Amino acid sequence: MDFVEIEKKWNKKWEEDNLYRFDDKNLKDKFYLLEMFSYPSGANLHLGHWWNFGLSDSFGRFKRLQGFNVFQPMGFDAFGLPAENYALKTGIHPEDSTKHNIAVMEKQLRELGATFNWENELVTCESEYYKWTQWLFVQLYKHGLVYQKEAPVNFCPHCNTIIANEQVVNGHCERCESEVLHKNMKQWFFKITDYAERLLEGLDNIDWPEKTKSLQRNWIGKSVGAEVDFYTEDGTKLTVFTSRADTLFGVTFLVIAPENPLTEKLVKEEFKKAVDEYVLQATKKDEIERTSTTTPKTGVFTGTYVINPITGEKVPVFVADYVIATYATGVVMGVGAHDARDFDFAKKYGLEIKRVICDKNGKEQELPYTEYGKLVNSEEFDGLSSEEAKVKIVEKLEKIGKGRYKTNYRLRDWSVARQRYWGCPIPIVYCPHCGIVPVPEKHLPVVLPHVTDYKPEGEGPLGKCEEFINTTCPVCGAKARREADTMDTFVDSSYYMLRYPQSHYCDDEIFSKDYVNQICPVDCYVGGIEHATGHLLYSRFITKFLKDIGKLDFEEPFKRLVHQGMILGSDGKKMSKRNSSKTADDYVYTFGSDALRLHMMFSLKYLDGGIWADDGIKHMKAFMERIERICVKWAKLEGDCDVYGDSEKALEFALNRTIKDYAENFETFSFNVAVARLMELVNAMYKYDAEEKKNVALCKKVMKDLIVLLAPPAPHFAEELWEEIGEKYSVHNQKYPQFDASKVMLDTVEIAVQVNSKIVARIEVGADDSNDQVLQTVKSDEKVSELLNGKTIVKEIVVPKRLVNLIVK
């Protein structure tokens, strides 16, 4: 069989026949399978693409065999820095290069022979799509979830733009690895923090990898505690947040962040110079230096004292850069005895360290002691446990109006403006009379103009485009200017899964509620774990928002999430041209795409990934030829020989075990085991083939079931073989073979009766057909007592029959 040829042939035919059309009238059995869409980077499809798209396509084909009406759309995340940087490098306009790249990638994706629903293709840089990105912005704005604020932002000097927290990796830009600067700039934010609690709670009800859930929990960073108000002598209030209200009696100083606006107010005249100098220095320090836990703590005294609301004690206030201005109140109470950082700080500046917690047994432990324990030196709270004291102390603070329960989240609001050209324009107009005005829905989209000067220079390049920037106020009609920034591409991708079902079939709204509620949420989402705290969090936020404004009935966009592992080059690093000597095409043109898929499935665990090794791919081709040989041979068998003995039982066992395990392993993306079962079945067929007399009907059945099972991992091969054995087109319309449990119940079960740790009897019990696991009922009670012969049963243990002999002997 010429695999390369047949692949061309069938790809063409399937496309002509539109074999995988999604039936939008039959939504009862719909299955929405989605792979994270990609950037049209212009590179050729590489092995990583095959790994991602090819294998999850096989999963989709498997669901089809099971009778699901699979919706598997494909599109492109076409805005954004990669596309733009590529354009800057080549001198070709982003729009042109993007369009070209999409055409190239689309062609290759089609060659992959995947069952994508191309009629729903979606491209985020087309106005047909980004109209709704802007609509979304306006809705968020109208619901008070968008605001503009002068804020310290992450600024990448190389990309010349602000980037989100999620895009900063160890203080460096995730794209170009330049060191990120901190600037104060006017910024647009989405108030994702309003959804922090719901984003946390929602994790409990979705089928996602625990790892990813914990990454998100970590990122959201819920911290339950209390706020406590400290007042200066002249009545300025300093509120601290603490999760350890039980240590309030141990406070010996307060620390305020250098950037906290209150800092300036607090400083006493004679300390001003020192403090100003310190603040200046602190803001100059780079992120790494400042947030490193190993950097020694520094700080200066402000000259101000505050009163501890519960003890009445006077404690000094320091400025120190180990306190973060943007978290909670930006002020921290210093408890040297029970916090490692405060301990270091107190030691360094000779501040008092006051023990207020002993261990659970009341023993004094070495300081700093940061565990929970029992209170001491805390007046009426002495003897309480930390847990009890946290409640009692806050209750008392509430009574005197100087404290309250408070929950904080580490999650920050989402910074969404980018000072770049190649993105979705922010639909905002600045009017001299009306101020900030969102563009009315009926005026959308605000079309991104085709400009030639799109070099990023720290401000939105659109500001230089007069035709774009000058407009009139939608409210009063006065001359006004448009916002020059564009949106973060994560906004584009935060709702695309909801737009896919109607990407071209719904012009007057983002989607029609009734229809999308039937198709969404996504039943299975496949993509890399690197988006755990970015795209996957944003999408959840936006979906919750759309539910809140009545557009959806559900609030989690992805029911099930699966992360493929990464496929690595021989050096153990991420695949690149340098470490992979061969491209996907090399394999496709030598062995065929089916052999490539099968090999990828079999040779590594899909969820773990690993180092790509191509030895073995030629054997995969040989394996396919081995299948072809026996199928061609068995297809020619004639007559009605119906022998039925142990050999036939063994073959039936192999078939049914494969049918069962294959499905189970496909379901969990354990493709390596699924393919192994196919190999076992083929081995069993060869073994049976050695029989003089063969049960012809059984042979034909096994052969046909095998070919059907081959359809997901080797679609072209299975189709060709199906035709070769004289079956009707198409194998892809077949049903998943029926599993017959009775054929694999070779093990009956015995109960071994144990007396004084010796097994004295074993009783055979009947197999229960309705349950293919093992526990059954005892057939005869008399038999038990007979065997026991008056002894007392200490214990009965259920073991598979094949093991009883081993235990007894």
Add this chain to the structure above:
RNA sequence: GCCGAUGUGGCGGAAUGGCAGACGCACGGGACUUAAAAUCCCGAGGAUGAAAGUCCGUGUGGGUUCGACUCCCACCAUCGGCACCA
């Protein structure tokens, strides 16, 4: 420091608490062949033994159990994430 994952032959990797190493690669042997390739069949964790067999084996040490790769506790190693978040 905190959180999470992983640890099984030369390699990729299997095992609802029940014969550890399925399936495959690499390896060895046989059949076919003048020969090679291809194909088909067989072998293979380690130690010991002529062999049947016996002993040891799933990172380490304990525990639960008739029985542990699997469950529990402690530890070691590797990888990933977060990290002065009060």
